[in-house]
Every structure is written in C-alpha cells, then in structure tokens.
Amino acid sequence: MDYDAIIIGSGPAGATAAMYLGQAGKKVLLVDKESFPRDKICGDAQGRKAANILRELGEEEGFRKLPGHNVYGITMSSPNGTLVSIDITSRDNPPPGYCHRREVFDEYLHNCAVKVVEFRNLMVADIIVENGFVRGIKDVEGNEFRAKIVLAADGANSMVARKFGLLHNPPEHFIVGTRQYYKGVTGMTDRIEIHLVKHLLPGYFWIFPLEDGTVNVGLGMIVKDMNEKKINLKAAMLKEIAENSLFVDRFKDAEPLEDVKGWNLPLASHHRKNHGNGFLLLGDAASLIDPLSGEGVGTAMISGKHAAKTALAAMESDDFSEQFLSVYDKNLWNEIGEEIEANYKLQKRGKRFPFLIDKLFGKAAKDENYRKKLEDRLPYTSGRQEMGSDEFIEELQGQ
Numbered sequence: 001m002d003y004d005a006i007i008i009g010s011g012p013a014g015a016t017a018a019m020y021l022g023q024a025g026k027k028v029l030l031v032d033k034e035s036f037p038r039d040k041i042c043g044d045a046q047g048r049k050a051a052n053i054l055r056e057l058g059e060e061e062g063f064r065k066l067p068g069h070n071v072y073g074i075t076m077s078s079p080n081g082t083l084v085s086i087d088i089t090s091r092d093n094p095p096p097g098y099c100h101r102r103e104v105f106d107e108y109l110h111n112c113a114v115k116v117v118e119f120r121n122l123m124v125a126d127i128i129v130e131n132g133f134v135r136g137i138k139d140v141e142g143n144e145f146r147a148k149i150v151l152a153a154d155g156a157n158s159m160v161a162r163k164f165g166l167l168h169n170p171p172e173h174f175i176v177g178t179r180q181y182y183k184g185v186t187g188m189t190d191r192i193e194i195h196l197v198k199h200l201l202p203g204y205f206w207i208f209p210l211e212d213g214t215v216n217v218g219l220g221m222i223v224k225d226m227n228e229k230k231i232n233l234k235a236a237m238l239k240e241i242a243e244n245s246l247f248v249d250r251f252k253d254a255e256p257l258e259d260v261k262g263w264n265l266p267l268a269s270h271h272r273k274n275h276g277n278g279f280l281l282l283g284d285a286a287s288l289i290d291p292l293s294g295e296g297v298g299t300a301m302i303s304g305k306h307a308a309k310t311a312l313a314a315m316e317s318d319d320f321s322e323q324f325l326s327v328y329d330k331n332l333w334n335e336i337g338e339e340i341e342a343n344y345k346l347q348k349r350g351k352r353f354p355f356l357i358d359k360l361f362g363k364a365a366k367d368e369n370y371r372k373k374l375e376d377r378l379p380y381t382s383g384r385q386e387m388g389s390d391e392f393i394e395e396l397q398g399q
C-alpha cells in the first residue's frame with residue numbers, strides 16, 4: 001500500500017483531516033486539482049468552530065494574524081426593515097469571529113497541512129474499487145495511488161459522492177449563493193451584516209467586512225423557493241443594492257471588483273450517508289452546511305477532525321468496513337446534530353412567520369436587556385439550540 005490515507009481536496013475539510021492525520025505520524029497523500037492560493041466563492045466569515053479546531057491543532061495564532069477583519073458582532077435587519085446591532089463580545093476580548101478571504105484562509109490551512117503531509121496538485125478522475133472496497137484514486141492521466149482509506153473532501157459537486165449515488169439533495173435542502181467583492185461601501189463596522197429581506201426569506205443578503213475597505217456582498221436562497229418564486233439570484237442581488245432603502249446610499253459610490261459569482265451550498269438539514277467500505281465523505285461532499293446561517297467552513301473542519309479520528313481507529317483495528325466506519329457519522333452528528341436541527345427549525349419558522357422576526361427585532365431594538373439575551377444565540381456564535389426551542393418561539397409569540 002502506497003499510503004495510510006489519501007485525502008481528495010485541500011479545502012477546510014481536507015486540510016483539517018490532513019493536519020490531524022499528519023500530526024499523528026501517518027503517511028498521507030493530500031491532492032487538489034487547484035494549486036494554492038486559490039479562490040473559493042464564499043461569504044468569507046469564520047466563526048468559533050474554525051478557531052477552536054485550529055487551537056487544538058496548534059495553528060490558531062497564525063490564523064488570527066491573517067489579513068482580514070476581526071468580527072465583534074452582528075447587525076441584522078428584519079423583513080420590515082428594523083435594524084438591530086448586537087455586540088457579541090467586548091472589544092477588549094479576542095474576537096469571536098473573523099472575515100478572511102478564502103483565498104487567504106484556505107492557503108493558510110493548506111500550508112499548515114503540507115508541513116505534515118505530502119501534497120500533489122492533481123485532478124482525481126476516478127476512484128479505485130476492488131472487492132467492494134475503495135482502495136485509492138486515479139488521476140486524469142491514469143496514474144494510480146493506493147491507500148488503506150480515502151477521505152473525500154472534494155466539495156459540493158463531489159465526484160466521490162456522485163460515484164456512490166450519495167450526492168443528491170432535495171431542492172428544499174440546497175442553497176445557491178452569490179458573491180461580489182466591492183470597495184467603497186460606506187457605513188461598515190466590525191460587525192457582519194445579515195439582512196432578512198422579506199420577499200427572499202428565508203434567504204438573506206449579507207455584507208461582510210474584509211481588509212483595506214474591501215467588502216464581501218452576497219445573497220443566498222433556498223433552491224426550492226428560488227424556483228417557485230422564479231427568482232434570478234444575480235439580478236435579485238443587484239436589485240437589492242440599487243433599490244433597497246437600507247443599501248442605496250451606502251452603495252452610491254461603491255465599486256464592484258468582480259462580476260457576480262455563484263456556487264452551491266448543500267445543507268445539513270438533509271442528513272446524507274457519508275461513509276462506505278474504505279471511504280468517508282467530508283464537508284460539502286457530505287452536505288454539512290448550517291441551514292440557517294450558511295456556515296459551512298466550521299462544520300467542514302469538524303468533519304475533518306472526526307474523519308481523521310475514525311481513520312486512525314480503523315488503522316488501529318485494521319478494519320475499513322462500512323460498519324466500522326459508521327462511527328464517523330455517529331460522532332460527527334453527536335457534535336453538530338443538535339445545533340443543525342434547531343437552526344433548521346428556525347429557518348422554517350422564519351419563512352412561515354416573518355412577522356415573528358419583525359417582532360423579535362422590534363423588541364430587541366427597543367429593549368437593551370432583551371438584546372443582551374439574544375447576544376449568544378445568533379449565527380456564528382454558540383447557544384442557538386435555545387433559540388430554535390419551542391419555549392423560545394412560544395415566549396415570543398406570547399409577547
């Protein structure tokens with residue numbers, strides 16, 4: 001056998017798995033069809049999950065120094081346009097979140113990974129399967145590489161997930177998002193901005209701060225709603241910028257730095273099978289994006305950690321069967337399942353009862369104590385289980 005493990009994709013999921021396996025002394029081949037730095041269409045926000053994993057791997061300090069923007073809170077607007085700003089933590093504390101362009105963030109993760117594993121810049125064309133077990137990869141030129149286990153972190157259009165019939169998401173569990181970088185947007189702060197525009201719910205429009213006055217602007221919408229409302233996402237995003245009274249003045253002198261780009265977000269509200277004989281699926285390849293916030297980097301990195309730990313246990317037991325590898329799914333969902341479920345509930349409720357969001361924001365805008373109560377229950381923080389709970393929604397309905 002050439003390697004202990006082969007990892008396809010050096011995005012957040014694959015690079016994280018590579019760091020855990022490499023630091024454990026395993027012989028790992030990490031491959032990616034792109035060389036780094038490379039762009040990835042994203043909102044560019046990273047929350048506590050990413051920082052926690054990097055701390056565990058001893059790579060947090062470099063992450064905190066990357067060019068980007070510290071994030072201390074969230075400004076949100078409700079469907080009727082009520083604005084609320086919430087500071088998640090005091091500026092005296094380390095920031096709970098960051099915005100780093102993925103070109104920068106992913107290169108950092110990749111560089112950390114290649115300190116401890118071998119990397120090859122190649123495109124995987126196929127998977128080697130023998131006696132019902134995945135045994136390795138084949139590149140576009142027909143070269144073969146073999147390993148005890150293959151970790152597929154090859155993103156939302158995963159070739160490996162497709163090969164095993166595991167790629168499909170129903171349209172209500174799938175978001176399409178746009179991104180366009182701008183300069184010259186006024187009124188920026190050290191908070192990320194999430195705007196719940198009424199006719200696009202439960203999709204949202206975001207404005208995230210980056211370094212040197214650059215701003216990441218985007219719009220994400222569930223594919224089912226987009227199809228039903230016959231919305232052209234790119235046009236809808238540009239229309240918000242041009243017509244929504246919250247943004248018109250702020251974008252008056254702004255300059256787009258690129259065309260509007262788009263990409264897919266497979267949601268974790270559709271819990272997909274993520275393992276089989278000799279392989280595991282990680283990150284977007286396993287559909288792990290938060291259905292409320294669209295946060296996928298953190299869950300991708302958490303899946304990288306659990307995939308590496310499962311692979312280490314499989315090597316220890318010399319058992320790479322689907323049954324043995326099912327512990328990956330169990331451990332991963334023990335960590336992320338409760339939050340995903342709560343957020344899926346909130347996402348559905350927000351869509352059915354937009355007036356509840358108006359009510360929540362109206363109350364928060366007027367009442368400082370209530371605003372404080374919300375602080376640790378918002379996207380990119382912890383504590384959202386509580387916000388998706390029946391008690392919380394009932395309390396709000398009763399106000």
Ligand SMILES: Cc1cc2nc3c(=O)[nH]c(=O)nc-3n(C[C@H](O)[C@H](O)[C@H](O)COP(=O)(O)OP(=O)(O)OC[C@H]3O[C@@H](n4cnc5c(N)ncnc54)[C@H](O)[C@@H]3O)c2cc1C
Pocket residue numbers: 008009010011012013014031032033034040041042043044045046047122123124125153154155156159176177178179218262263264265282283284285289294295296297298300
């Ligand atoms: C518009 C938009 C906005 C988003 N905003 C946010 C946000 O603000 N915060 C957040 O946390 N998440 C956000 N997400 C989600 C986030 O981008 C993903 O969840 C995250 O990138 C998943 O990481 P990954 O490692 O699984 O996959 P990826 O980052 O997609 O990495 C996959 C890697 O696999 C490689 N690859 C693919 N196929 C092959 C092949 N055949 N051979 C070799 N290599 C291959 C690719 O080149 C790539 O480097 C957003 C997504 C979109 C589309």
